[in-house]
Amino acid sequence: MLRQTVNGRPFIYLDSAATAQKPEIVIDTIASFYREHYGTVHRAIYTTAAYATEIYQLTRSKIAKFLNASHENEIIYTRGTTSAINLVAHSFGKAFMKPQDVVLITEMEHHSNIVPWQIMAEERGATLKVVPFLESGELDMQALKKELATGRVKILAVTHISNVLGTLNPVKEICALAHASGAKVLIDGAQSAPHIPVDVQDIGADFFVFSGHKLVGPTGVGALYGKKELLDQMPPLEGGGDMIETVTFEKTTYNTVPLKFEAGTPMIAEVIGLHAALDFMLNIGMEKIERWEQELFDYLLPRMQEIPGLQVVGLAKARGALVTFMVDGVHPLDIATMLDLKGVAVRSGHLCAQPVMRHFHVTAMARASLAFYNNKQDIDSFIDALRDVVAKLK
Ligand code: C6P
Numbered sequence: 001m002l003r004q005t006v007n008g009r010p011f012i013y014l015d016s017a018a019t020a021q022k023p024e025i026v027i028d029t030i031a032s033f034y035r036e037h038y039g040t041v042h043r044a045i046y047t048t049a050a051y052a053t054e055i056y057q058l059t060r061s062k063i064a065k066f067l068n069a070s071h072e073n074e075i076i077y078t079r080g081t082t083s084a085i086n087l088v089a090h091s092f093g094k095a096f097m098k099p100q101d102v103v104l105i106t107e108m109e110h111h112s113n114i115v116p117w118q119i120m121a122e123e124r125g126a127t128l129k130v131v132p133f134l135e136s137g138e139l140d141m142q143a144l145k146k147e148l149a150t151g152r153v154k155i156l157a158v159t160h161i162s163n164v165l166g167t168l169n170p171v172k173e174i175c176a177l178a179h180a181s182g183a184k185v186l187i188d189g190a191q192s193a194p195h196i197p198v199d200v201q202d203i204g205a206d207f208f209v210f211s212g213h214k215l216v217g218p219t220g221v222g223a224l225y226g227k228k229e230l231l232d233q234m235p236p237l238e239g240g241g242d243m244i245e246t247v248t249f250e251k252t253t254y255n256t257v258p259l260k261f262e263a264g265t266p267m268i269a270e271v272i273g274l275h276a277a278l279d280f281m282l283n284i285g286m287e288k289i290e291r292w293e294q295e296l297f298d299y300l301l302p303r304m305q306e307i308p309g310l311q312v313v314g315l316a317k318a319r320g321a322l323v324t325f326m327v328d329g330v331h332p333l334d335i336a337t338m339l340d341l342k343g344v345a346v347r348s349g350h351l352c353a354q355p356v357m358r359h360f361h362v363t364a365m366a367r368a369s370l371a372f373y374n375n376k377q378d379i380d381s382f383i384d385a386l387r388d389v390v391a392k393l394k
Helices: 024-036 049-067 083-094 114-125 141-149 172-179 229-235 268-284 286-305 332-341 354-359 378-394
Strands: 075-078 102-106 127-131 155-160 184-188 207-211 222-226 244-247 252-254 312-314 323-325 348-350 363-371
Touching: 024 049, 024 268, 049 075, 049 222, 049 268, 075 083, 083 114, 083 155, 083 184, 083 207, 083 222, 083 229, 102 114, 102 141, 127 141, 127 184, 141 155, 141 172, 155 172, 172 184, 222 229, 268 286, 286 312, 286 323, 323 332, 332 348, 332 363, 332 378
Parallel strands: 102 127, 102 155, 155 184, 184 207
Antiparallel strands: 075 222, 207 222, 244 252, 312 323, 323 363, 348 363
């Protein structure tokens, strides 16, 4: 599924943390749906509409299985991680937040897990607080406990795996601590769901969100897992078709969860593509994917650390398979541009985490991120190219 060449040049893809390449089966499933089986969902009885509705529903139970949710009705389709967090911030805020309450986030969050909470805190007159990370790249658990001990935290939003530091946060422990102080927890699974097995019941998450496109699925679809008793109390974000039970000009009553949160004709082809993607991942097995990516990471990290002048950002003990780095006196954009000329795709820039950049007093970094379809040859080629680029630029 990973192309070896693009435009006749070698192609070594090390940007799966941004978005994953797609297997043929995902591309074919979407094309065949549009070509041969296309129809709407929930609104019609003809054959293709019945087919689309069935797969649309089956995908919901597939996601529930993927995350080990207790019921498929705890899965809401969204456009991705960002829209799922926005949904929770807005709706949870309306249902539960009072002016004296605190929303707690961490210093290592992606902008998607910062800005929606800022907007919500401002709207509700609540306070946004931030747990810092330590030099190791691990969360400052003492600071987190101190904030929770105030008893004012209503919701804590934390990333499962940081897209910059790579840190794998102890989310089960964090949920237990938060629950003991009466707070709910949203876990941003954008960087974990594609790489490690996730069990939302074991973790104790109240909300868990992920994007399909990082998980070899199409863009424009993702999911929100939420505990049923919370989702039942939360108001819809958008009004429209499918999310209603009855409509009159005087009053509308809403559909039950999850449809209450899914207004309008949804992203049908994308959901069907996500079904194929999840099958693909589940057939390989998430444990196997995690083991292989850790083996690749253990191969990659020391080789990067040997490069003179290169600093790896974030060295937590438990981490995902990505390495963010800086090279003394060399701009990350130059590194990424030169690597591209050698056929290696890495990401550079602020990585949508400006507070992390600020922590290290820089405005940009470069990042190599792995997926199960990478191999050790990819890493060898990357290291050769990187050594060459660093030697030329320094
Ligand atoms: N990070 C990266 O290159 P969306 O864009 O909604 O699919 O995912 C947003 C998101 C949220 N949380 C984390 C931890 C993420 O890493 C991302 C996406 C990409 O790091 C694009 S900025």
